[in-house]
Amino acid sequence: MDRYGQFCPVAKATxxxxxxxxxxxxxxxxxxxxxxxxxxxxxxRMSPTLLAKRLRMLEKAGIVVRRDGAYFxxxxxxELEPIVMALGRWGIRWVPQLGExxxxxxxxxxxxxxxxxxSRVPARRTVLEFAFSDAASAARWWIVLSRSGADLCDFxxxxxxxxxxxxxxxxxxxxxxxxxAWSAAVRSGQLTLTGSESARRAxxxxxxxxxxxxxxxxxxxxxxx
Numbered sequence: 001m002d003r004y005g006q007f008c009p010v011a012k013a014t015x016x017x018x019x020x021x022x023x024x025x026x027x028x029x030x031x032x033x034x035x036x037x038x039x040x041x042x043x044x045r046m047s048p049t050l051l052a053k054r055l056r057m058l059e060k061a062g063i064v065v066r067r068d069g070a071y072f073x074x075x076x077x078x079e080l081e082p083i084v085m086a087l088g089r090w091g092i093r094w095v096p097q098l099g100e101x102x103x104x105x106x107x108x109x110x111x112x113x114x115x116x117x118x119s120r121v122p123a124r125r126t127v128l129e130f131a132f133s134d135a136a137s138a139a140r141w142w143i144v145l146s147r148s149g150a151d152l153c154d155f156x157x158x159x160x161x162x163x164x165x166x167x168x169x170x171x172x173x174x175x176x177x178x179x180x181a182w183s184a185a186v187r188s189g190q191l192t193l194t195g196s197e198s199a200r201r202a203x204x205x206x207x208x209x210x211x212x213x214x215x216x217x218x219x220x221x222x223x224x225x
Contacts (some may be wrong), residue, residue, distance in 0.1 A: 016061055021046050023084065025054050026063075026073075030081050032114065034070040041152075044106045067223040085211070092177065092212045103169050105132055108176060109141045115208045122146045123160075128203070129161045132169040146204060163195035163203050178213025 002019075004011040017141045021043060023051060028042035040051060058064040063077040073080075082093070107128060126145040133139075142153040142161075150196060171190035174180040182204040185191040185225075 012081060016057075016063075017080075019054065020144045021050065022054055022058070023087070025051065026077070026080055027084055029073050029077065029089075030084055031185050035070060036069075036071070039071070041106070042108075044104065046162050070173065079211070088212045089215045093217055096179075096217070097151060098173070103135070104147050104211070105130075105135045105138050105141060105169055105175055108169070108173055109143065109152055111210065112176065112207055113143050113150040115210070116143075116145060116150045117208050118147050118149065119201070120204075121147060121206050123147060124161045125159060126199075129156075129164045130172075131164065131166045132172075133167060136170045136191055149184060161195070162199045165191060165193055165203075167191040176213070178209055178215070 003015060006012075017026075022044075025039060025045050028039050031042065033039045033042050036048075036051070036055075039055075040048060041047070043051065050138070055064060055066075058077070059066055059071075059131055061076075063080070065072050065074050122145070126144045127144065130141045130143070131139060138154060140154075140155055143150045144153065144159070167185075168190045171180060171185045175182055175185050175191070180190075182191075186193060190199055193203055195203075
């Protein structure tokens with residue numbers, strides 16, 4: 001851990017929390033992940049060794065408690081929630097640009113599968129397929145919906161598919177972040193929904209968008225003259 005050599009509490013908190021990946025591990029714990037493999041799926045580009053190291057560090061600092069093989073936030077950890085959420089709101093307002101490596105289908109579908117509105121999904125098991133034309137790898141995914149929650153699969157679960165979403169990963173990320181409406185993405189041809197008319201109409205209502213989608217964006221600057 002880098003040391004600033006300052007007694008300032010901002011410096012001490014920064015020493016602990018700004019180690020690479022640490023805030024994203026906290027984000028996953030706040031989102032409800034508790035098992036090691038769940039945490040890995042929320043930070044797919046983080047090595048298992050480094051994840052274990054960060055969890056040990058957070059446990060030693062009293063931010064994480066390990067119980068029955070699972071990880072939970074302590075009182076100190078839960079107190080970080082408004083800070084993490086404030087960072088997300090600030091980021092979507094003031095750091096809107098995304099690079100090529102930021103379009104990660106694994107992270108997007110993992111996020112989507114835990115933001116299902118179970119009050120709106122069909123009573124029967126429903127399978128959704130996603131096929132991305134611009135994903136460098138892992139271009140096909142399936143989400144299995146039920147009233148008890150959702151499962152994310154990187155293989156066809158074999159139950160029959162109700163809706164197939166094809167098109168641009170970039171477009172679906174923009175929809176998820178609240179930068180583009182579902183209807184606009186479909187109307188423009190960036191995303192295509194295939195299935196029965198009733199399923200296609202219902203599909204956008206089966207998911208809640210990202211927690212940060214409702215955040216108001218600043219108006220774009222217009223150069224004088």
